[in-house]
Amino acid sequence: MRPTLAVVLIAVLAPASLQQIMPPTSQQQRLPVQPPGKEDLYSDDNPPPPRIKFSSGTSSGTADDHDPSSPDKYHPSQIQPRISLAEAIGPQRSISSFGSVARLRSPTSDLLSDPAAKATVLAPLNSAIDALPRKPWESPSDYSALGDRAYQGQQGQDRANHNLEQFVKAHLVMRAPWREGDRATTWAGKQVWWEEKDGKRLILPDGVEVDRVVCRVANGELWLLKGVMNYQ
Template structure:
């Protein structure tokens, strides 16, 4: 079926305007009128959604459909099921899948975890990539991440970055000092009605998911990963 365009609406309107009262009484004119109205109705549908079938994803596709709604809390749904569903944190969600130990933890319904997931904008705004280290550059120069040794260094740095955003506790009470998987002590408090992760005064924009093995918190910034 050939799609009907906006031009069809104009044509239909022109036909209607050409009909005088006498023509409207005739059977042929009535048929023409019905046809014109049909053209208008079909055209309006296409105008309201002109290119929806051709729109691609704004961000790189996640493991699960990011447009799907977050499943209900609790039950058999676990963190690995929901992290990729929110497009605003799908960069960090991809990092968690790249680190085998983290991926296994988030897939384990018996290990409770609070994931501190920075917004995509927080990660892209960092002074260096999460897999880069000033120490590596100072010691090895611009080729610090070349070849297999460089890949190994980059992976180790990325793992450290992700581990600094994983708290092995959920629910995580306010004021309770916990150590991230990276070994840094963290806690959170309420300031002016907002949940703030310390140290660093990092605001939690929302708790994106509460599932059987923990919660995913969305952060405005990234934790110190130096």
Template sequence: MPPSGGSPVEPPSGSEGGVMLSDVMGRDRSINLFAGFLRDIETAFRRLEDSSQNTTVLAPLNSAVEKLPRKPWEDPQDYGALGPNAYEGGEGRERAQQNLRKFVEAHMVPLSPWAEGEKVRPIGGDRELWWEERDGAKLIQPDAIEVVGIAGEVANGQVWIIKGVCHLT
């Protein structure tokens, strides 16, 4: 069951700097699962609407999200502590929403352009990420996640399509 507790954030009604990341997130069908998660996290989506905050979004392919051993809002520690109903009821939905926020924010680098080799912590994460070009491929390090392409480049950043998911720690 998806953790959304409310309706998705409405599209921007008129951003000042032209086309924003929020406008292009849902355009590429290969990343629509992640785009949907992002729209469910109001603080993350608002950042993508903000022309004063540049961001590089590392959007995993649908296939990468589908290969995860569990849903992005599930945490094995929650199941260990709370049992199989860890995400039931109001507290469970809130817990799932917090986990999903962490997942989404682990895929948001708080700058754009992002220079090769520049180490930066994602908005939600403790690990530093950087990228490097190797054998003609752009790889997000330290996990060598391949960048498939750029889904959008707009006034406040870029959306990079990646073949894997970024880990939180």
């Protein structure tokens, strides 16, 4: 083959070959804001949380970009004194299920926005909520008393809303900062504390592992949990 012809063939075939081996673009790899099956948690009356940008000394991304395997995952360096817990929860796609539930009722949504709240939010990951044997608004006692009619009609809706509110309150500790060994009370009235064992932070007495501490904000701290606190 003549050298000139070989050069022409390489120039023509190279782009097509590169397209086959190049990885998808960042646009194709981007994850949806909501995991599949969760889209119906939002409505006109319950809009999706705002997308708040968090700044740090080393990254221009959001707070959700933090590496959970980092050795300082329990001790975030960033402090956001002008941001509330409600705003901190917003961009966290990994806890979008809990974030949506927390905004459904005014008592809990108001607390997250209250600058004087000083609370620690123990937000279960989406995977932890998906692993529950029943939905957060379902209660075995309701089914025992009312059967399949437990959540039908207006009274059923009221029961479901009450159960959701209790679920969120069980994950709100009314203290921030919250130090190791300090016994604090959740909004649901349960006494809890935490300890670090073998490099893991556990919420006791339930023994739920903390995935990471996301940030400290004006009215508290946001912790992500690998499990769900006992809420019934």
